[in-house]
Amino acid sequence: MSSFGRIFRISTFGESHCPGVGVVVDGVPPRMLLSAADIQQQLDRRRPGGNKLGTERNEADQVQILSGIENGQTLGTPIGMLVNNKDQRPGDYGSMNQIPRPSHADYTYQQKYGIHASSGGGRSSARETIGRVAAGAIAEKFLLEKYGIEIIAWVSSVGDFDTDSVDMEIITRDDVDANEIRCPDAQAAEKMTSEIVAAREAKDSVGGVVSCVCRNLPAGLGEPVFDRLEAKLAHAMMSLPATKGFEIGSGFSGARMRGSVHNDPFIKKGDTLGTTTNNSGGVQGGISNGESVYFRVAFKPPATIGQAQQTVDYAGNSTTLEAKGRHDPCVVPRAIPIVETMTALVLADLVMLQKIRE
Numbered sequence: 001m002s003s004f005g006r007i008f009r010i011s012t013f014g015e016s017h018c019p020g021v022g023v024v025v026d027g028v029p030p031r032m033l034l035s036a037a038d039i040q041q042q043l044d045r046r047r048p049g050g051n052k053l054g055t056e057r058n059e060a061d062q063v064q065i066l067s068g069i070e071n072g073q074t075l076g077t078p079i080g081m082l083v084n085n086k087d088q089r090p091g092d093y094g095s096m097n098q099i100p101r102p103s104h105a106d107y108t109y110q111q112k113y114g115i116h117a118s119s120g121g122g123r124s125s126a127r128e129t130i131g132r133v134a135a136g137a138i139a140e141k142f143l144l145e146k147y148g149i150e151i152i153a154w155v156s157s158v159g160d161f162d163t164d165s166v167d168m169e170i171i172t173r174d175d176v177d178a179n180e181i182r183c184p185d186a187q188a189a190e191k192m193t194s195e196i197v198a199a200r201e202a203k204d205s206v207g208g209v210v211s212c213v214c215r216n217l218p219a220g221l222g223e224p225v226f227d228r229l230e231a232k233l234a235h236a237m238m239s240l241p242a243t244k245g246f247e248i249g250s251g252f253s254g255a256r257m258r259g260s261v262h263n264d265p266f267i268k269k270g271d272t273l274g275t276t277t278n279n280s281g282g283v284q285g286g287i288s289n290g291e292s293v294y295f296r297v298a299f300k301p302p303a304t305i306g307q308a309q310q311t312v313d314y315a316g317n318s319t320t321l322e323a324k325g326r327h328d329p330c331v332v333p334r335a336i337p338i339v340e341t342m343t344a345l346v347l348a349d350l351v352m353l354q355k356i357r358e
């Protein structure tokens with residue numbers, strides 16, 4: 001399915017080498033001030049070609065608003081947005097059409113539909129995420145203006161290089177964008193950058209982890225039992241291409257702790273309760289508790305590499321594949337706005353669902 005959300009609902013369309021990609025967003029409140037610039041700022045952070053650590057495919061990714069906004073205000077009607085694919089080079093893929101790329105989506109799309117887009121990843125390509133980013137930029141604006149909710153993601157590891165020296169309560173997008181790798185820890189950023197450059201020079205690729213924090217969330221978001229907040233976030237994150245893992249709060253390390261260490265004791269905070277620690281990641285019983293929600297998403301090394309790989313073609317004949325085309329040696333720097341906007345889509349929908357109860 002290409003749709004996500006219940007009230008704040010998006011449907012994305014487009015393939016990597018067709019004329020364009022885009023989204024229809026339903027449920028945006030009326031009379032909200034909204035311009036193309038509000039949407040473009042996250043598309044600019046996502047776009048390829050703006051960063052030496054990413055693919056050489058160079059796309060301006062200028063959003064065109066087709067409907068739902070007039071004189072700088074939302075009408076409450078579906079907002080249609082289109083981004084043209086300009087730097088598509090279907091010819092780059094030539095013989096690759098006969099050989100399913102190991103660990104890419106060529107084989108599974110072919111098995112499912114009996115046909116697959118003739119160039120690149122088609123629908124499985126990260127170009128599809130443009131629609132989500134455009135829609136999520138609207139969700140972010142709504143969440144920030146109406147509730148003061150802030151969503152910040154950053155690169156917390158690449159290959160074997162990690163950072164844990166980030167203060168989630170104060171980190172800003174400017175901190176994240178201070179370097180191309182989008183890791184706010186300058187020392188770790190340098191090592192991560194060298195790792196990506198080395199992978200690219202070896203015609204190889206490398207994986208990484210994106211961390212994300214959501215601040216100023218009200219308590220009460222999340223719809224037990226199937227639409228628990230962490231379940232919706234996991235769904236959203238694992239729907240992104242190349243994701244291999246999701247953990248919230250203490251995550252897998254929590255499984256190694258005792259309850260006496262893991263529990264988050266309550267304290268009085270103003271008129272409500274807060275907690276002194278936050279191993280829960282701001283969610284208990286699938287509902288936000290008012291503390292910051294934080295989680296991590298693991299991205300695999302991109303499948304398309306220039307190194308020769310032994311494999312078989314669609315007919316089963318042995319062959320060697322040296323992938324052509326322009327590809328990201330590591331996806332995490334570009335995944336930052338994608339993770340943030342996808343998070344915003346989840347939260348905007350849950351805020352609206354909670355509002356129905358008031």
Ligand SMILES: Cc1cc2nc3c(=O)[nH]c(=O)nc-3n(C[C@H](O)[C@H](O)[C@H](O)COP(=O)(O)O)c2cc1C
Binds near residue numbers: 126328
């Ligand atoms: C921002 C971003 C950029 C990506 N760029 C590439 C790329 O250049 N080459 C590639 O093979 N995969 C790339 N991917 C990953 C593929 O889209 C993905 O691996 C593929 O669709 C198969 O899906 P799966 O890895 O989730 O199984 C990218 C993913 C993201 C999020």
